[in-house]
Amino acid sequence: MLKTGRIRALGAMSGTSLDGVDAALIETDGHEIHAFGETAYRPYSHGERAVLRAALGLWPGQDVAAAERVVLRAHATALAELAQAADLIGFHGQTLAHEPRGCGTHQIGDGAALADALGRPVVWDFRSADVRLGGQGAPLAPFYHFACARYVGATGPLAFLNLGGVGNLTWVDPGKARPEDEGALLAFDTGPANAPINDLLTARRNLDYDEDGRIARGGAVAEGALELFLEEPYFTHMPPKSLDRDEFSDMIGLVAELDDADAAATLTGMVAAAVLKGMEHCPSPPERMLVTGGGRRNPVMMDMLRAALDCEVAPVEDAGLDGDMLEAQAFAFLAVRVARGLPTSCPGTTGVRAAVAGGTLSRPGARDGV
Numbered sequence: 345m346l347k348t349g350r351i352r353a354l355g356a357m358s359g360t361s362l363d364g365v366d367a368a369l370i371e372t373d374g375h376e377i378h379a380f381g382e383t384a385y386r387p388y389s390h391g392e393r394a395v396l397r398a399a400l401g402l403w404p405g406q407d408v409a410a411a412e413r414v415v416l417r418a419h420a421t422a423l424a425e426l427a428q429a430a431d432l433i434g435f436h437g438q439t440l441a442h443e444p445r446g447c448g449t450h451q452i453g454d455g456a457a458l459a460d461a462l463g464r465p466v467v468w469d470f471r472s473a474d475v476r477l478g479g480q481g482a483p484l485a486p487f488y489h490f491a492c493a494r495y496v497g498a499t500g501p502l503a504f505l506n507l508g509g510v511g512n513l514t515w516v517d518p519g520k521a522r523p524e525d526e527g528a529l530l531a532f533d534t535g536p537a538n539a540p541i542n543d544l545l546t547a548r549r550n551l552d553y554d555e556d557g558r559i560a561r562g563g564a565v566a567e568g569a570l571e572l573f574l575e576e577p578y579f580t581h582m583p584p585k586s587l588d589r590d591e592f593s594d595m596i597g598l599v600a601e602l603d604d605a606d607a608a609a610t611l612t613g614m615v616a617a618a619v620l621k622g623m624e625h626c627p628s629p630p631e632r633m634l635v636t637g638g639g640r641r642n643p644v645m646m647d648m649l650r651a652a653l654d655c656e657v658a659p660v661e662d663a664g665l666d667g668d669m670l671e672a673q674a675f676a677f678l679a680v681r682v683a684r685g686l687p688t689s690c691p692g693t694t695g696v697r698a699a700v701a702g703g704t705l706s707r708p709g710a711r712d713g714v
């Protein structure tokens with residue numbers, strides 16, 4: 345692979361909400377974003393999702409064979425067409441469990457098998473090297489956020505907020521030369537985001553989520569429950585810090601006595617309150633917060649964030665980025681960095697001891713990685 349120049353990279357992400365595989369092409373040299381390319385989305389069927397859900401919480405050595413097959417098949421079909429135009433693939437896989445201070449972090453998805461299936465080199469297993477070196481293994485999107493901040497022409501500090509199952513925040517100083525430079529990035533998971541709302545509405549109404557915040561809009565935030573939530577020690581822990589999807593699943597108990605609308609409003613308010621708490625850790629107030637992930641489609645959540653924060657809060661689309669594909673693009677970008685030996689995480693993003701290029705490069709036909 346060429347050491348300099350642009351690479352057409354295809355990234356694939358299967359997030360904690362288990363909805364499907366996002367795929368996106370970008371052109372990059374691993375430093376700058378030169379161009380965005382085509383995207384694809386391949387949802388999981390109900391049956392596939394059930395297989396993945398049943399495997400959540402499992403660690404290597406446990407029986408994850410069925411889930412592995414689902415992930416490989418879904419990615420092979422999701423990526424088949426776009427892979428024709430790609431020099432390199434970045435394959436995140438599916439996180440089943442994440443406990444960086446305990447068992448580690450576990451993503452399934454065999455990159456060597458995917459390289460064989462697609463006939464393209466694949467970078468995968470992005471997180472474990474970081475954990476081995478004392479990092480949280482997450483979040484990894486921040487190095488891409490640094491490139492995005494440059495791409496959108498930011499001159500002062502700004503923040504990216506991803507509202508997926510969990511919320512994660514990246515504070516960026518685009519004035520620094522490189523993302524691994526001290527003070528360029530601070531990143532951490534803010535707390536729960538959509539996962540508890542989805543879980544509540546699945547249990548109570550058999551809904552996947554609170555579409556456009558319609559249920560929360562009819563309710564009011566229960567201040568007592570919110571105060572109890574904010575007593576969680578997680579919020580006072582210094583970053584870097586990261587969460588597993590279900591680490592805050594107990595919070596549903598805090599809204600158990602409330603009707604559906606008040607419960608949804610309160611869980612939505614907790615997301616905004618957790619982000620506000622997170623802002624206390626930022627080195628300086630950002631000029632604006634660009635929001636990505638499914639939560640940016642929830643107007644009630646966005647309004648609560650705007651009410652809580654002192655800066656402009658806008659979906660990343662306002663800056664010309666694609667909030668549905670940002671994570672897939674991130675793993676395309678990180679794949680290029682790994683292939684070029686450039687770091688993908690640093691003390692400010694994951695707490696790793698020193699900047700590290702995490703990931704394995706597997707070429708088609710070479711099962712053990714190259």
Ligand SMILES: Nc1ncnc2c1ncn2[C@@H]1O[C@H](COP(=O)(O)OP(=O)(O)OP(=O)(O)O)[C@@H](O)[C@H]1O
Nearest residue numbers: 359360361508509510538553555556637638641642
């Ligand atoms: N129109 C909408 N209204 C309200 N909520 C929405 C809407 N669209 C998406 N969401 C929420 O966003 C969630 C999906 O977010 P996203 O796709 O960012 O998750 P993910 O990438 O799987 O998660 P993570 O980033 O944690 O891995 C849905 O489960 C839902 O809760």
Ligand SMILES: CC(=O)N[C@H]1[C@@H]2OC[C@@H](O2)[C@@H](O)[C@@H]1O[C@H](C)C(=O)O
Nearest residue numbers: 439442482483484485508510512671
């Ligand atoms: C272990 C893991 O898969 N973490 C995910 C998850 O989903 C959101 C948040 O929790 C973030 O920490 C991370 O994903 C994004 C893509 C990241 O690494 O930046």
